[in-house]
Amino acid sequence: MADTRTGIGAAVRRKEDARFITGAGRYTDDIDQAGQAYAVFLRSPHARATIGGIDAAAALRVPGVAAVYTGADLAADGIGDLPCGWLVKSKDGSDMIQPPHPPLAVDRVNYVGEPYGVVIADTLQAARDGAEAVATDFDELPAVVEVATADQADQIHESVPNNQCYDWELGDRAATDAAFAAADHVASLDIVNNRLIPNAMEPRAAVGDYDAASGVHTLYTTSQNPHLERLVLAAFVQVAPESRLRVVSPDVGGGFGSKIFVYAEETAVIWAAGKLRRPVKWRAERSESFLADAHGRDHVTKAELALSADGTFLGLRVNTIANMGAYLSTFASSVPTYLYGTLMAGQYKTPAIHVEVRAIFTNTAPVDAYRGAGRPEATYVVERLVETAARELSMDPAEIRRRNFIQPGDFPYETPVALTYDTGDYEASLDKALQHADYQGFAARRAASEANGNRRGIGFSSYIEACGLAPSQVALSLGAGVGLFESAEVRVNVTGSVTVITGSHSHGQGHETTFAQVVSDQLGIPIDDVEVVHGDTGRSDYGLGTYGSRSIAVGGSALTRATEKIVAKGKKIVAHTFETTDDDIDFEDGVFSERESNRSMTFAEVAFASYVPANFPLDELEPGLSEKAFYDPGNFTYPAGTHICEVEIDGETGVPTIVAFVAVDDFGHIINPMIVEGQVHGGLCQGIGQALLEHGVYDEAGQLVTGSYMDYCMPRADDVPSFTVDTTVTPCTHNPLGVKGCGEAGAIGATAAVMNAVTDALGVKSLAMPATPETIWKALGSAA
């Protein structure tokens, strides 16, 4: 019999999929306005150059071209820089250096693809022809590409000596040094965390509209975070005040972080719409996405783990150079610091940790949060290092982890790197993963592979992440420019259906289903009576969008607070109707009932009564049934788990095949297990992609040579195995749903598991990512 449950915990089919799979989704590029013009951006072909002059005369003669604007035009109109929203301080207490970041470059360009002008025309073709007719005189300068040596190279920004944005540290250096001095063994690794290019299925797009009658600017754009977009465009870029600026993120086809940020293109589009008094549309071509979406990862790290002879972790020392690209993107500074250094304890009781991170500018696309944002990089450091230590001490990789795990009795556990984990049971996930992976049988499987001339390896990754971003008090004290709470509104309509308005944004996560499940469960009404609205600053009060696996943990908690208020108000209405007190009213499964009586009212009856207030005592009881809540979490949430990857490598060709991948995750309570499994699958694919396939590469001149799917290898279905996904549950202790979030875990855990397996198979200490067949084949030769 089909499962007809729709409440919390039920695998409800996604409500939104009906429109997506029938082509009825409404994405930004589906929005057309009367009289709309089209924008094509002028982009630098050089990694670093001064702009001698821009001759737009020929472009303006192209039939249909309405305008050509350059960075100077925006500057002259008072359009401000694109700001970075998180102030990180260096070791010496000084603020990070934020170089000027005009939406359109003015005198110089600093990466290939940087926009320095925009051509706007009646048709897209005319805009393209116009862009081709613009003659720009560049004086090329030597590009700074290599991040590890960029501090010795030419200075990119006048205000940034040595190209260094900040030199940050976290943890206790003296205690860590002492731990190393006392160690029996030190395991060390040099690690490059390869640059990734996000590649959401839907490219970024924007439609700017200006209503001359009201003076309201409306921006439709592919943002994970429309209120932040509005805030930045109003307060910093100064396109229009928030009261006359509406930002709508309609259906959005994936983001993975890359659509959190406020970019040049939508800024120019909304500004130009006001300037030209007509709607302006832009949609990125895929090659523009490669060049100008914020990239991810790109760290160079030296890490060392101090151990006693029995494998107990004594200290961890991490030194990282993080590539910021040419400018600071919206949250770039926080990614390699507060989302990275703070995770270095992992699941372990390492008593002393010291992390140093230097953020460096290069002539490459800006780097910012990408699925996991800092935490995949941290997990990669910790879990590669732990595996290396196990091999060097000839310990079982599961045992060395088990020996060092924080134990269930240790919570709340304060790490040496600023976080307090509220709950977890790491051994439970490890044990379950070992069973699924048939760890006992691995030796026999390896022998069988070797008998066939192949190699086989197994790799672990016991990751932790801090998500549910974020307690505002903590974030603000660490330099965040905005609070990180979430809002929710529950509007009960007259006949009992419910409209839920959330500040979270769904761009693939399935909120229209999971949030409806939460409300349906809490109000005891059919799921089809719940409509979830999101992504429109004109409809919701405020919101902080979706990233950092925060939607259910923070947005869902806000929603819960709002439904609690609805129930409380409903009790008052029922108490008034029955002439009793609300303490005597119970609410369960959609029915308000008076205790020790047979009188009751359904949710729909209460809704109707609230809007038909025949005899409400108006000084005590307002009409209507609509409540809002703002929820600020008390702590981060800490999803954690163990991933185990088993690979077989063809001994002749070096081709790796992932023969099994087990992910056991603790996400706390789960609203919709089917959606959670889908999120894990997607994350695993991206984590595996980083390990084996993906790499954003610039050549010595700063040209992006992996700028299309010819050269940037995205994972496909046949690159990944059929995953074994399971969960353990320790409910989050500080939010009302006991949820932790699942959006990033796959990408955080998988990469280290894959590389631990590949290096295990090859018998090498380390291997550069992506571990392509060529890289592996060369290692086969050197290991033989």
Next chain:
Amino acid sequence: MRAGNLWGIPGLEQSGEYLIQAPRERVWDALNDPAVLRQCIQGCQRFDRIEDNRYATEVKAKVGPVSATFRGTVSLVDVKAPESYGLELAVNSGPAGFGRGTASVTLSETEQGTLLRYAAAGTVGGKLAQIGQRLIDAAARKTADGFFETFAGIVGADPAEADAKQATVDSAPADSGDDRRKRLAWGVGLALLFVAALFLL
């Protein structure tokens, strides 16, 4: 499991040779004959002298998904009629990127005819580097082969027939002020430009 990225072209280089069934002087002359070249070259829209041995050019070219008109300059160097020639090329097209490079051609006499050898090297930037780089080598070779096939067909053919073909297409502006050497220069330059341009674009 598919292969990961196969990037890592260490710089763009290409060379080739063609045997043309005609004496070297005739090959040299034909290489410097705008009418012959126009039959062989696709997409070259403009080639104007801006000073001695320096020309402004415009080539419409397509490499994979990159299609654009490239404008730039070509400079002729080390002209040694009828043996060898070099050129330096810089072109750009705003949205499609830019290319820079050098090329050289030598003609040597053999028993079978004239052996033409060319070599080109260069760099590209912008969209060309981003999405055309992998395709450039094959595209350049294919088009260069097409060029020389046509060229050899004309030059190696009966002179009268070649003249007839020439007459039908000879609409190039007369460079009446130039001496023969200069005409040779721009003709060879155009040929080399095209080889290099194919390679670069």
